[in-house]
Amino acid sequence: MNAAGTHTALSFQLFQSLTMPGRHMPVLSCPGSAQAGLISLCFGKSPDPGQMSFTLAQLRSLEICLEEAEEKARALSEQLAVSEGTKSKLLKQVSLLEEKLEALIHKEASKELYEKMVLVKDQCIEKLQAEVKAxxxxxxxxxxxxxxxxxxxxxxxxxxxxxxxxxxxxxxxxxxxxxxxxxxxxxxxxxxxxxxxxxxxxxxxxxxxxxxxxxxxxxxxxxxxxxxxxxxxxxxxxxxxxxxxxxxxxxxxxxxxxxxxxxxxxxxxxxxxxxxx
Missing domain, CATH: 1.10.287 (Helix Hairpins)
Structure with missing residues (x-):
């Protein structure tokens, strides 16, 4: 690839890294001349060596920040996956608790009906016992x-x-x-x-x-x-x-x-x- 193509690609990568936080530019893997050309393209003039080293340091700092951000994003993704699993378990527990609640309500209704039946039978037994006694x-x-x-x-x-x-x-x-x-x-x-x-x-x-x-x-x-x-x-x-x-x-x-x-x-x-x- 010629120098113009290399400068164009590096300029595009730098633009993407500055405008899109989720992407990072492999600045360290580029040759020094290519990095210098990229910096000159970004600033529109040929920088001096001090400014160039300062800019490279900023790029490295940005790269480190991007890596940390990616690590945090991965950690958040993992936490989100764990949260989704916990949410699914909680939903299952809620469903089980609702079923238990319905069963308890039905059991309570059955208990009331059974108590009424027992009361009626007790009354019948008392009546029959009185008749037997008579x-x-x-x-x-x-x-x-x-x-x-x-x-x-x-x-x-x-x-x-x-x-x-x-x-x-x-x-x-x-x-x-x-x-x-x-x-x-x-x-x-x-x-x-x-x-x-x-x-x-x-x-x-x-x-x-x-x-x-x-x-x-x-x-x-x-x-x-x-x-x-x-x-x-x-x-x-x-x-x-x-x-x-x-x-x-x-x-x-x-x-x-x-x-x-x-x-x-x-x-x-x-x-x-x-x-x-």
């Missing part, structure tokens, strides 16, 4: 009533057995008296009408009729006793059934209540109705 009290009352009824039936049965025993004894005495041929006390009036006694045929018929009547009375008494015993056995079976139902564990029934709380019965049907009494 049913148990009613069951105890029916049981006491049954016990009284059973005692009364037992008393009636004992009385009926005693009466039947006395009746059987009386009937046996009457039958024995008839078979022995002795007149019964109630036959006195008839014997007075017939002093000579009854004809054998009529007397035999009366004995048979009386025996049949007495046998019928004995059968009726026996049937009555059997009926009373059957009624007593039925009452005892009902009492045993009530006691078996009463011995059921109430806690197990309470544990099963939450599964059927969606449909709460309005009332509990008594275990024993008045018709069974």
């Amino acid at each position: 049913s148990q009290e009613q069951l105890i009352a029916h049981k006491l009533k049954h016990q009284k009824t059973v005692k009364r039936l037992q008393t009636d049965l004992v009385t009926a057995k005693q009466e039947a025993a006395f009746t059987v004894l009386e009937l046996n005495e009457k039958i024995k008296t008839l078979w022995e041929g002795k007149p019964a006390p109630r036959e006195g009036n008839l014997m007075e009408e017939f002093p000579g006694g009854l004809p054998p045929v009529e007397e035999g018929e009366r004995k048979i009729s009386l025996i049949m009547e007495l046998s019928t009375q004995v059968s009726l008494q026996t049937e009555k006793i059997t009926q009373l015993e059957e009624v007593l056995e039925e009452k005892e079976r009902k009492i045993q059934q009530l006691e078996a139902e009463r011995r059921l564990d109430p806690s197990q029934e309470v544990e099963d209540l939450p599964e059927c709380l969606q449909e709460i019965p309005r009332s509990i049907t008594p275990v024993v109705s008045d018709e069974d009494l």
